Amino acid sequence: MKEQLGESVSAVNGKDGIMVHTVAKERLFEFMKEMKEKGFDSLSLITGVDRKDYLEVVYHLHNFATDEYVEVKTTTDNGVVPSLVSLWSSARWDEREEYDLMGIKFEGHENLKRIFLPENWVGHPLRKDYNLKNIQYINMDKDGEDYATFDPGDGW
Amino acid sequence: MSEFVELNFGPQHPSTHGVLRLKAKLDGEIIRELEPVIGYLHRDAEKLCELTFYADNLILFDRMDYVGSMLMESGYLEAAEKILSIDPPERAQWIRVVMNELSRIAAHLVWAGAFGLDLGMLTPFFYCFAERDKILDIFTEICGTRQETNYMSIGGVYQDITPEIMDHILEFTETFPKRLEEIYKLFVKNDVFISRNKGIGVLDRETAIDYGVTGPMLRASGVNYDVRKAKPYLVYDKVNFEVPVSYKGDNLARFLVRFEELRQSVKIVREAVKKIPDGPHFNPKAKKPMMIRLRGDGEYYARTESAKGEFGVYIVGDGGVKPYRVRVRSPTFKNLSVLPVLAKDQMIADMVAISGTLDLVFGEIDR
Structure with missing residues (x-):
């Protein structure tokens, strides 16, 4: 089950049956903006995964009207991805947490400092x-x- | 340019429910800017999870929401069992539902007692904790511990439930509703309580969704979203209960939603205890010496309804005996992030009441 969505690749590859969209980080912000217009009103979770030679950032989006979950994945070599604070306020603390513990720099975050440490x-x-x-x-x-x-x- | 007084609140303060530090900028008695400082209880459970076996990680989850530890256990197992491809038998799933709901009652009672204390009411605290102790006695009977139970395990539950314990649970569901109404009256028949909560800290629907708020707080703002109904896990689709929703979004609405949840949880416990089927309580594929040799592969995001909201666990496995990455979606972390919005232009005393309705547990926020 694969389909081409702009320059992104969409497939179900987890055991949970959640649709995963893989996007290049240059296109991430526009893609997320499109997703928000499609009704994904909540950014549920931001996860950074250290794949040793690169970092993977996984976003879980939730649509409250249809109760649909999707994952958006992007990868980065230098640890910099665009910030999504202007789209969802919940990104503000999640991005600070991922910066603190995983060292991902979110470009455009107005107050990117450590949250726990x-x-x-x-x-x-x-x-x-x-x-x-x-x-x-x-x-x-x-x-x-x-x-x-x-x-x-x-x-x- | 007007000058503000800076006030430091916490981290050691009785009304911050743990180790929360708030930095406030005051204009007289009005809060103009509020910044929560967290991390005092941080031990990086997500990293510790990567260092130990799937089965051993359970105790780290017990210590997240330590007032409702069974909910945390079942939240983790929801993801871990799918990664390890082990299904718990039907009996274990029913026992888990009973324990989840008892745990939810225990967690909400702690909140109710502490919320009373925040507003200067000492009496409800004793009523709540006396009732909570009866649940903890049931937990002691079933697994030997009061709070950090470590009762569930991969493939089922660690010990079978006996008819005596089932009788004790049923006895509790008979006596508790009457006591609950007494506690409820202690709050709502108090004029000071009503005037301090009605119309205070109004959280509208859009802000709540934007900040990722879930659980009773979101339902008090008019969104009918409960994971138990939206995506039933365990056997929640086979029990009867209703999801309370309020459209006011203020402190009082959050209070009323939680109290209605207590009533619904009692209903679930009473029904589920009677429906526990016969059979094994444990999947033999995950028996004790084998448990740490289980290998997990793939990715799984599991969401469950904890006492505080949507508790999500995202596990990435790499085919080894230890998870590659564990990420926890902590509901109170998101709920706390909305406090600066709610407390803006409010009095200091109202801010304490508002933070009381957030139901903060720092084991879960700081992880």
Whole structure:
């Protein structure tokens, strides 16, 4: 079951029977805009998958009127994809989370900073090459902002 | 240019339901700008899932929404069992429905008690927790633990349900509705409660959908969406229940929707316990020593209705004994992201009431 949709490829390849559209990241924003006009009013989930030599970004879209779910996939070599905050507000926190843990940069996000970890944390934990043995500690400075440090004496 | 007072709220504060920190810019007593700071309970469960076996990951999900842990377990298993191609037998599916709904009652009771505390009402808290304890006693009987149950497992449930436990559950469904109405009256017969919630924190339908809000919050804003009805999983298509919807979208609407859900959950439990069929409670393909050798392949996105909203689990398998990538769609994470919109131009005290109706559980937001 394959069909050509502009420059994107659509197929069902997961076990869940959800239609997957694969789009080049240059066309992602226009494609998503079309999807929103088609009635997909909610961006349910953004997932980054580290495929070792490239990053894959998976978007789950939901249409509340027909209860239809679709996946939109795109790949990136340098970790930069366009931001979708102007289309769905739910992207605002999801993109910050994926930036924090996976290191994907969303171009056009107005406030792309880490959401869980302190701003100076080294590395992105969900990357496959992240070194788990390199322990970082968290402390708080005089202004009440958290910071990360490698010095165990400085941690809590 | 007017000057604002900056107020730091939390992370250790009784009315933030955990470790939520809010940075507010105040104009007198009115909030002009609000920024939630989260991550204090973060332990990166998604990474930990990649490091352990499919079967072992279950305990990480217990610790997400720790007040309703059975719902988290069945949410994870919904995806993991499809990846591993193991089907739970019919009896296990019915037991899971019973446990899910008991867990939903327990989770909503925690919310109701804490919501009362946010508004300065101490009494309902004790009523709610006394009832919740009866459910936790049932959980203790069935699996030995009160909160982080780890009861379900890949291929079914870990221990069979006995007739005595079924009697205890039925006994609970007899006594609970009367107590529930008592608790309900404690809230709604209180004029202060009504005036502090009616018309406060109105969330309209478009904003709710735009921010990805789900669960009782979305249903209080007029969207009839419940995963149990929209895409029935387990045996939810074989039980009778209704989905409460309100069109007001304010604090009171969210309160009423959750209370109606409590009544519906009792109905489901009563019906499902009687319908549990005979048979095995466990799929022998996933028996104990074999469990960690199961290999998963492919991708699966499973959505379930947790106490807070649509709980989604997206698993990518690479044919190994450990998942390649696990992604959790946390409903409270999305529900919290709408708080800056709701609290804008409201009083500080109203912001506490609004955040009370979001039903925040930080184990799930921070993961």
